[in-house]
Amino acid sequence: xxxxxxxxxxxxxxxxxxxxxxxxxxxxxxxxxxxxxxxxxxxxxxxxxxxxxxxxxxxxxxxxxxxxxxxxxxxxxxxxxxxxxxxxxxxxxxxxxxxxxxxxxxxxxxxxxxxxxxxxxxxxxxxxxxxxxxxxxxxxxxxxxxxxxxxxxxxxxxxxxxxxxxxxxxxxxxxxxxxxxxxxxxxxxxxxxxxxxxxxxxxxxxxxxxxxxxxxxxxxxxxxxxxxxxxxxxxxxxxxxxxxxxxxxxxxxxxxxxxxxxxxxxxxxxxxxxxxxxxxxxxxxxxxxxxxxxxxxxxxxxxxxxxxxxxxxxxxxxxxxxxxxxxxxxxxxxxx
Numbered sequence: 001x002x003x004x005x006x007x008x009x010x011x012x013x014x015x016x017x018x019x020x021x022x023x024x025x026x027x028x029x030x031x032x033x034x035x036x037x038x039x040x041x042x043x044x045x046x047x048x049x050x051x052x053x054x055x056x057x058x059x060x061x062x063x064x065x066x067x068x069x070x071x072x073x074x075x076x077x078x079x080x081x082x083x084x085x086x087x088x089x090x091x092x093x094x095x096x097x098x099x100x101x102x103x104x105x106x107x108x109x110x111x112x113x114x115x116x117x118x119x120x121x122x123x124x125x126x127x128x129x130x131x132x133x134x135x136x137x138x139x140x141x142x143x144x145x146x147x148x149x150x151x152x153x154x155x156x157x158x159x160x161x162x163x164x165x166x167x168x169x170x171x172x173x174x175x176x177x178x179x180x181x182x183x184x185x186x187x188x189x190x191x192x193x194x195x196x197x198x199x200x201x202x203x204x205x206x207x208x209x210x211x212x213x214x215x216x217x218x219x220x221x222x223x224x225x226x227x228x229x230x231x232x233x234x235x236x237x238x239x240x241x242x243x244x245x246x247x248x249x250x251x252x253x254x255x256x257x258x259x260x261x262x263x264x265x266x267x268x269x270x271x272x273x274x275x276x277x278x279x280x281x282x283x284x285x286x287x288x289x290x291x292x293x294x295x296x297x298x299x300x301x302x303x304x305x306x307x308x309x310x311x312x313x314x315x316x317x318x319x320x321x322x323x324x325x326x327x328x329x330x331x332x333x334x335x336x
Contacts, residue, residue, distance in 0.1 A: 034064040035143050035281065038133060040104070040126070041068065041274070042148030044085040044242065045076035045182075047257040052147050052172075052274035053086065054232065054250045055327055057093040058334045062282050063143075066133045067100040069126035071148050073186045079106045081242075088239045092232065092250040093334075102126045105151035109190035112151065116159050123152055130156040134163035141168040141200065143281060147274035149173075149183055154190035157197055164199040172204045172214065172277035176292075176314060179300050181206045188297055195296050195310065202289070202313040204277040212316045214276040217323055218269040221258050227324075229255040231331035251331055272327070279323040280315055286326075288317040 039056055043049045056063045068090065070082040086101050104126030105112055115121040130152060134142045144167055146153055153171075157164055173183035173191070183206075184191060194201055207213025219227075231251035238246045239253070243260045247253035263270055280287040294308035 034060075034062060036064045036066055036133070036137065036140065037143040037145055037281075038066050038130060039068045040071065040130075040144055040146040040148060040152050041086060042071050042073040042076050042082055042183075042186075043068075043089065044082040045073050045148065047254070047261055047270065048272045048274040049147055050085065050089050050250075050257060051254065051272050051327070052145070052278045053089045054093050054254070055275050055278050055330055056145065057090065057095050058232065058330050059282060065095065065099050066142070067102060067129055069102050069104045069129060069152050071104040071123070071126070071152050072106045073149055073182070075182075079103050085242060088241070088253070089250065091237075091239050092235050092247065092253055094233050094235070096235075100129065102129050105149075105155065107151075108149070108187040109151050109154045109193060112155060113158055116155065123155060126152045127155045127159060131160045131163055134166045135160075137166045142166055144169045145278060145281065146171040146173075147183070147277060149186035150190040150194055151187045154187075154193045157194065157199060161197075164197055168200045168202070169194065170202045170204060170277060170281055172206070172274050174203055174205060175207045175213065176203060176205055176295075177302055178207070179297075179302065181208070184297075185300075188300065192296050195312065198310070202315060204280065204287075204315040206273055207316070214273040214318055215271045217273070217276040217318055217320045218265070218271040219324060220267050220269045221263070223269075223324075224255055224258045227328040228258075228331060231328075231334075233334045272324075275327060276318050276323050277315075279326060280318070282326070283322075286319040286323050287315045289313050289315050 039053055041049045068086050070086050072079040072082055076082055083103050090096050102125045105123030107122050112122045175181045205213040206215055208215050228251045232249045234248050238248045241247055241253055241256050291311050292314055293311050294305040
């Protein structure tokens with residue numbers, strides 16, 4: 001009987017060690033498979049782009065950032081201002097000089113696309129970079145995290161249609177099924193072009209004032225002061241912020257952005273739309289997705305072409321608590 005118990009205990013220990021080895025091995029494989037990503041952003045528009053850029057850059061175990069491309073939207077100034085803001089955040093996150101930041105489209109798709117055959121067309125550096133990085137991909141898709149208008153992406157797809165099968169496009173935009181939304185309204189033509197293409201397209205909804213879109217992923221100034229201020233790696237040279245001042249951590253710069261922004265709702269708060277779009281790439285369980293067919297927009301109204309079998313993914317119902325907690329943890333981890 002004692003011998004039987006000893007054999008049984010030995011077998012249990014062996015199985016326990018085997019199970020632990022398998023779990024560790026699986027974890028290692030998952031963490032080693034980083035996602036190649038380009039962040040396409042109107043970085044100087046509000047304050048959510050900066051948080052999305054920081055979140056992706058500081059999640060190095062998940063994202064392999066190939067570069068940042070910028071575009072200009074009507075609230076953020078000209079392309080130079082978006083370029084400078086993206087540079088500020090990259091430096092504060094330890095990526096300054098390590099990844100390229102490239103200027104993209106100032107105008108919209110309709111105005112630029114007839115000039116795509118000219119080497120110096122508006123947005124050419126960003127467009128050509130997207131094409132080049134997509135064509136380097138071998139065994140997985142290049143993730144384009146688009147958190148502004150879709151002009152750079154649409155131009156790249158039109159300039160080299162062969163990259164469509166190599167890209168996963170995740171776009172923060174639209175109030176679907178309702179009309180409106182800032183990123184969308186900046187260039188509806190680029191979105192319609194992409195909806196008529198074959199690229200893998202995921203639309204992360206905004207839905208102003210509703211609980212089902214990324215508008216719900218919001219925080220107050222006190223939340224930011226408690227969980228973001230002072231956090232992140234230290235950039236010893238410091239950067240000059242867009243409102244002046246010198247900042248050495250992303251958290252302190254983010255807090256300054258929170259000091260210079262309007263607040264809405266009760267309690268007064270501000271949404272981090274773009275950061276939520278990045279978060280569901282890291283963990284799809286932090287949102288709900290479903291598919292739609294044949295979507296397009298006409299005269300700023302959503303419509304469906306029943307004969308068009310083109311399928312896209314719609315994201316909604318985001319896990320605000322876990323998304324924000326992971327963002328805070330990401331900053332804290334890089335603060336150690």
